[in-house]
Amino acid sequence: MALEVIQIPAGDAANFTYLVCDRQSGEAVAIDPSFTPDALLSVAEQEGLQIILLANTHGHRDHIFGNERIIETTGAKLAAHPADLPQADIQLADGDRITVGENSLEVLHTPGHSPGSVTFATGDAVITGDTLFVSRCGRADLPGSNVEDLYRSLQRLKALPPETTVFPGHDYGPQPTSTIGNELETNEFIRCNDLESFIKLRMG
Numbered sequence: 674m675a676l677e678v679i680q681i682p683a684g685d686a687a688n689f690t691y692l693v694c695d696r697q698s699g700e701a702v703a704i705d706p707s708f709t710p711d712a713l714l715s716v717a718e719q720e721g722l723q724i725i726l727l728a729n730t731h732g733h734r735d736h737i738f739g740n741e742r743i744i745e746t747t748g749a750k751l752a753a754h755p756a757d758l759p760q761a762d763i764q765l766a767d768g769d770r771i772t773v774g775e776n777s778l779e780v781l782h783t784p785g786h787s788p789g790s791v792t793f794a795t796g797d798a799v800i801t802g803d804t805l806f807v808s809r810c811g812r813a814d815l816p817g818s819n820v821e822d823l824y825r826s827l828q829r830l831k832a833l834p835p836e837t838t839v840f841p842g843h844d845y846g847p848q849p850t851s852t853i854g855n856e857l858e859t860n861e862f863i864r865c866n867d868l869e870s871f872i873k874l875r876m877g
């Protein structure tokens with residue numbers, strides 16, 4: 674059985690928080706608890722899931738605010754890319770795999786919005802944080818952002834199979850999830866095929 678992604682709306686900044694679970698073993702990874710870690714904990718409890726790890730897509734406050742609450746409640750270790758969260762217990766790098774029951778999540782280092790931004794790939798879905806949203810992409814004008822890196826990261830995501838489901842870090846689009854194929858038709862940021870135009874589009 675493949676990994677299942679549970680999307681949970683979180684807080685006033687239209688964040689999403691996620692549980693990625695292996696139903697067979699009941700193990701789950703909690704991703705970006707945001708401002709509503711208790712909502713995440715109660716969904717895990719309702720679904721009979723045990724949180725075995727806490728992971729962050731990147732280090733911005735609206736994604737990591739609830740980390741402490743998850744850690745003190747579950748004892749889970751924190752996994753993140755050291756460029757954003759050097760204090761993480763488990764320092765993630767591109768190509769790493771996070772075991773969840775019989776399955777695993779792959780880590781794709783997708784810098785640009787922040788230097789330590791990562792995307793988690795289950796095989797048929799990606800959790801993209803603030804790198805890719807439905808109908809748009811993350812900002813590249815923040816401290817630590819790099820627009821050229823963001824362009825390259827989006828080029829990498831657009832090469833995924835078109836049926837891959839996209840689970841973004843915020844509910845900024847016309848619907849809460851999408852697919853890579855749908856974004857290739859409708860998202861001007863991921864459609865952009867040259868760096869110069871992308872810089873104008875993103876920074877202009």
Ligand SMILES: [Zn+2]
Nearest residue numbers: 731733786803
């Ligand atoms: Zn962010």
